[in-house]
Amino acid sequence: MLWLWTSVAAKAAIATGNLAAILRTYRTLSGVTQKALADALGYDVTYISALENERRHITSVSDLRRIADHLGLPRHILGITDPHDADYQAMLQFGESTLRLAIIARGAGKPAEAINELWPLIVLLEARLAEGQAEHAVLDLLARARAQLGVFLGDVLPKERLATATRWTGRALHITSRLDDQNLHAYALRVHGNELRKAGNETAALTRLQHAAAIASDDERPAALVQLARAAAEVGHAQLFVDTLINAHRLCDVLAPTPLFNPTVLTEVQLRGLMRTDRTIEAINLVSTEAASAHLVAPQWRIIERITTGEVLLAAGDASHAVHVLKAALSSAEVHRLPQQIQRIARLVEGTHEQLADAAAGALARLR
Incomplete structure (x- = not known):
């Protein structure tokens, strides 16, 4: 159930906001029968069939809330606006703001402050995930927060303790490998590969960074090339180092500078x-x-x-x-x-x- 709503088909059904489409998709992806779903929700199987075929519609807020909770969906997906939904939206806004502030702190040369800024958000999101609440927006935010925490730890930890940083970037990669967001996955591959390199696992780092550079969008590719060039040199792959650096210099000639490029x-x-x-x-x-x-x-x-x-x-x-x-x-x-x-x-x-x-x-x- 945790990753059920992260697939392409699931996101398409959610985007419609249509209960019939959502129920059909839920059963297809989970393998649950109409009878099992009917029993779980306290309905007759014929009623579930009628809902899926749009012969019946639910207008009761309490019923829609119960269905959303059972399916593991935010209630607003089914058109319900209540304090629970307001809290959810506030949490996402808080999370995005916190992540931005942490990144700014690190960019100002204060990685320890960045960790302190980010950690409460990590705790909040991890607790939500542990409760089985794995909305796509939460998973996206948690993946980015995990990745950034790994990067920040990679700044402040001595070399002998860098495995801690790689664990967090690896946990980010665990999420992005299940989300349909190639650029986010490229980002997670890049930061995980870079932390692996710093920790001394150069071969695994090179594999992750080559993958990141291959799938990255124009926005993500420059940073991926920088870190791939470094990893290639550290394993003694001179030709890959030269080729990657040439590509990076070409981009540098045409792109505005950024803190990472x-x-x-x-x-x-x-x-x-x-x-x-x-x-x-x-x-x-x-x-x-x-x-x-x-x-x-x-x-x-x-x-x-x-x-x-x-x-x-x-x-x-x-x-x-x-x-x-x-x-x-x-x-x-x-x-x-x-x-x-x-x-x-x-x-x-x-x-x-x-x-x-x-x-x-x-x-x-x-x-x-």
């Missing part, structure tokens, strides 16, 4: 990818020691870009400049509570720049 992000992905695919000289030639324009770049992306620049500078033998860049990135990473980025810095300087390594260890300890 802009020249700064693409440069960082290219630099790190060149380093991972043994093209260090090209990375050194590309790197700029000046920070790129901060337009539409979230603080965490600025920090990631600076750390990658520091990595390339170290490879170029410019240790003093690299340490300067990494020190600034370390300070920002602590302010924005980004333990993974602090861990990246620690790995880069381990055994070579002990003072900076000690500073990174101290920052990590303070965040914990």
